[in-house]
Amino acid sequence: MTQKLIAIDLDGTTLNNQSQLSPKTIQTLKRATQAGHIVSIVTGRPNRLSQQFYDQLALKTPMINFNGSLGHVPHKHWSKEYQYTFNRDIVFDLLQHQRDFDVELIAAEGKHLFLAHQDKPVELGFFPVQLKANELLSQQSLTQNPTSMTIAVKRPQQKRLQAYIEDKFGDQVDVSPWGGPNSVLEICAKGIQKAVGVERLAHYYGISRDNIIAFGDEHNDDEMITYAGVGVAMKNATDHLKSLADDVTPLTNEEDGLADYLGRALKLAE
Known part of the structure; x- marks a missing residue:
């Protein structure tokens, strides 16, 4: 199967309403990684509140924080690390x-x-x-x-x-x-949002836009969902995001909607 870049929002998408990763979600995303796909967290959260999920998923990929403003690899130096700032x-x-x-x-x-x-x-x-x-x-x-x-x-x-x-x-x-x-x-x-980070990841890994799958639920996912080859809104997403998305998950973030969708889309056998 063609290698995919899978960009995942955290809150309301990959995490359930208790801000946790379910066992099924962890298992599915680890299977996607083992199958050769690139799974990357792309979140509005700061890195201090995202790293625990990165570690739970055993990721080694860059993580995008602050809605695209920071791209880095936790626990190590990454030559392509970037951070956009504004005047204090x-x-x-x-x-x-x-x-x-x-x-x-x-x-x-x-x-x-x-x-x-x-x-x-x-x-x-x-x-x-x-x-x-x-x-x-x-x-x-x-x-x-x-x-x-x-x-x-x-x-x-x-x-x-x-x-x-x-x-x-x-x-x-x-x-x-x-x-x-x-x-x-x-x-x-100015002008920085999640699609900026996803585009940098795509260039870094040499993946074309049509091989990007992105998942989100809120207005800060708008540009990323539009940018991705397959932009997927969660069943619990805003109506506006659903109108921009290529597809909508049949299940919510509380029902492992992302894991269910990805398992079927990438044929990740249980």
């Missing part, structure tokens, strides 16, 4: 204006960077509830340009804050609201 002055500006927009948390991240500022603990799951002293974000502590900035903001102010950032810094960064219940804005370098 944007973070400082938003720190100064956080009261004007009811901002609850600002986090600046990169491959080896995690700093956050919060007035009171925010329950978001992706961030520690209590910050350690060396994780506090300030003009003094942020000494490098970040790859990603995440802002938790009270819902009534979300659109106003997004408009402010786009108006003032729109030539340098893109702003995307998270899907789901949390009122969160994510900021990254």
